[in-house]
Amino acid sequence: MTSNSFKKILVPVDGSVYSEKALKRASEIVQVFDSKVFLIYVVEKSIPVNLLDRKEYLEILRKFGTKTLEKASIMLSKKGISSKLLLKEGNIFNEIEKVVKKEQCDLVIVGNKGLGSVSRLLLGSVSNKISQSSSCSVLIVK
């Protein structure tokens, strides 16, 4: 079985506590398996936003995205892990799936919830979707 060795690991971050947890877990795995890390932040474009504010809104999101990515990479580099940062725009799930296919990642590590509504007690929508239909293995950190 080839997928037993995690050569490339994708960690989607969104700045939430859960994604931080996932990152911590990822760093543990990376240290053991000596794999490459991709960090991805996706600027969600498909949510309906007021047309007038749209540009400004996306700008804020982009800024936030680069900030969280930098934070995450600093956290990883403290542990001696170098990572590749990706900032994508579009639908969260589609972009993640695209990167997985393009880079042929072996593992996706996600937190069980994200920045979505608090009322979702169990599994976040993005985490759920990834685990349901992603083409590679998924680790859900709780």
Place this chain on the structure above:
Amino acid sequence: MAIKTKKILVPLDGSKNSLRGLDMAIHLARQSQGTIIALAVKTVPGIYAIHPLGFLDFNSMKEVKKLLADAKLRAAKKGIMLTGKAIAGDPGYDIARFANNAKNKIDLVVVGARGRGSAKEIFLGSVSNYVLHKSKKPVMVVK
């Protein structure tokens, strides 16, 4: 070792996918010098929970036991300790309960993406999905 996954729970149902999950668990256990707990659940229709004679039919536990023996052999070849556990009940519910039980000290649950359910299901099996949602421990879905 950096990884803190000492105890890995692997639910088995005899399907190819669950064996893949086992392989992955063995691989992880080798890295962290952990142990594996294999859990084989014999499906018991809910009606037997009320009917006292339902659990008397121990013959069919044979299949489950054989499954665990196979798994043990597979893990032993790679030098990993594997403890087998066979229970009767509803797969999803019991796996999740076993994983959440603090006494068992499970660190990670590794499930195959699909099991024995209908082959038409392209995506995630129902049991995997249930465990994914209900488990309080990290879950790895192996595709």
